Amino acid sequence: MSLLDYFKTNKKPSTAVTAKERLQIIVAHQRGERDAPDYFPKMKQEIIEVIRKYVQVGPDQVSVQLEQNDENLSVLELNVTLPEKN
Amino acid sequence: MAQIIVVTSGKGGVGKTTSSAAIATGLAMKGHKTVVIDFDIGLRNLDLIMGCERRVVYDFVNVINEEANLNQALIKDKRTANLFVLPASQTRDKDALTKEGVGKVLDDLAKEFEYIICDSPAGIETGAMMALYFADIAIVTTNPEVSSVRDSDRILGMLQSKSKRAEEGLEPVKEFLLLTRYSPARVTTGEMLSVQDVEEILAIPLIGVIPESQAVLKASNSGVPVIIDQESDAGMAYSDAVERLLGQELPFRFLTEEKKGFLKRIFGS
Numbered sequence: 001m002s003l004l005d006y007f008k009t010n011k012k013p014s015t016a017v018t019a020k021e022r023l024q025i026i027v028a029h030q031r032g033e034r035d036a037p038d039y040f041p042k043m044k045q046e047i048i049e050v051i052r053k054y055v056q057v058g059p060d061q062v063s064v065q066l067e068q069n070d071e072n073l074s075v076l077e078l079n080v081t082l083p084e085k086n
Numbered sequence: 087m088a089q090i091i092v093v094t095s096g097k098g099g100v101g102k103t104t105s106s107a108a109i110a111t112g113l114a115m116k117g118h119k120t121v122v123i124d125f126d127i128g129l130r131n132l133d134l135i136m137g138c139e140r141r142v143v144y145d146f147v148n149v150i151n152e153e154a155n156l157n158q159a160l161i162k163d164k165r166t167a168n169l170f171v172l173p174a175s176q177t178r179d180k181d182a183l184t185k186e187g188v189g190k191v192l193d194d195l196a197k198e199f200e201y202i203i204c205d206s207p208a209g210i211e212t213g214a215m216m217a218l219y220f221a222d223i224a225i226v227t228t229n230p231e232v233s234s235v236r237d238s239d240r241i242l243g244m245l246q247s248k249s250k251r252a253e254e255g256l257e258p259v260k261e262f263l264l265l266t267r268y269s270p271a272r273v274t275t276g277e278m279l280s281v282q283d284v285e286e287i288l289a290i291p292l293i294g295v296i297p298e299s300q301a302v303l304k305a306s307n308s309g310v311p312v313i314i315d316q317e318s319d320a321g322m323a324y325s326d327a328v329e330r331l332l333g334q335e336l337p338f339r340f341l342t343e344e345k346k347g348f349l350k351r352i353f354g355s
């Protein structure tokens with residue numbers, strides 16, 4: 001190891017190293033979200049259809065979302081705005 | 087078959103328009119009939135970088151709305167044969183772009199041109215989505231900096247889910263990384279992400295590395311795409327990127343610090 005290397009390795013981690021580590025985490029998270037399972041769109045469609053068999057709701061009144069909370073926990077969130085009772 | 091190439095990024099100001107102008111000019115210089123389209127509706131820029139701002143009469147939106155035909159709107163480049171510019175409109179709102187309208191114009195252009203370069207606006211709104219929707223190839227323009235890399239990754243997600251190729255289950259859009267405004271000196275001192283870092287994070291093939299260069303401002307000042315300046319590092323780096331786009335394998339240049347000569351060290355560059 002040269003003298004120069006010695007000084008280099010003794011320095012604090014560079015900001016570029018920090019940037020890379022942060023990005024690796026962010027990007028892994030982003031990819032997790034968009035890599036929802038293949039069956040998801042179809043399942044979502046069928047859930048909406050089942051609801052619409054029983055209550056009159058427009059497609060925009062039902063929201064089905066998959067959220068990856070951490071590595072081994074995903075949450076399926078279902079929101080239905082029911083029509084007002086007369 | 088015409089190839090539709092989108093130059094995209096998510097983040098603003100990373101060098102999409104500079105790159106679109108350079109790559110379109112480079113392809114035309116290689117003898118390929120090329121058109122470059124400004125998708126930045128309301129904020130046109132490409133005409134300035136191409137140096138044809140005073141020749142704009144009709145624009146992309148006029149053609150979509152059938153207020154003018156393509157031949158009236160296309161501007162033939164004065165310097166480079168085989169090269170045409172389709173400018174954006176300066177005033178209209180972004181809703182002027184519809185999938186149907188854009189698709190029709192691209193279909194018509196595909197009959198005449200080998201390469202159609204789409205200069206995307208920043209963001210992930212309508213304009214950016216329209217620019218990437220029909221693409222066969224995406225040049226993901228990225229600066230070695232956290233927000234730019236994150237946005238590039240988001241754009242990759244869009245290409246993989248929201249493009250026409252994705253929607254129709256065709257072969258996916260070919261994605262390439264174009265790293266711009268690269269400063270080897272700052273990479274050496276640990277202040278800037280390296281080419282390898284960005285490649286590793288985004289995990290798509292590298293098509294070019296364009297150094298931070300004074301030649302870019304000079305080129306935009308005079309309305310001459312920087313690739314025309316073959317004395318300059320940025321100009322040569324864009325030429326290499328064009329060659330790679332055409333299938334050539336070339337070593338990457340300008341990745342290490344330029345060794346300053348004795349005089350340069352004394353007098354600066």
Ligand SMILES: Nc1ncnc2c1ncn2[C@@H]1O[C@H](COP(=O)(O)OP(=O)(O)OP(=O)(O)O)[C@@H](O)[C@H]1O
Nearest residue numbers: 098099100101102103104208267297298299302303
């Ligand atoms: N390699 C480079 N070296 C130095 N300056 C550069 C380089 N590439 C681009 N620039 C400068 O960065 C600025 C933004 O470039 P450009 O307009 O091409 O970005 P853009 O991505 O099209 O921006 P927008 O998102 O606003 O459309 C310009 O001032 C340009 O001169």
Ligand SMILES: [Mg+2]
Nearest residue numbers: 102103126131
């Ligand atoms: Mg631009």
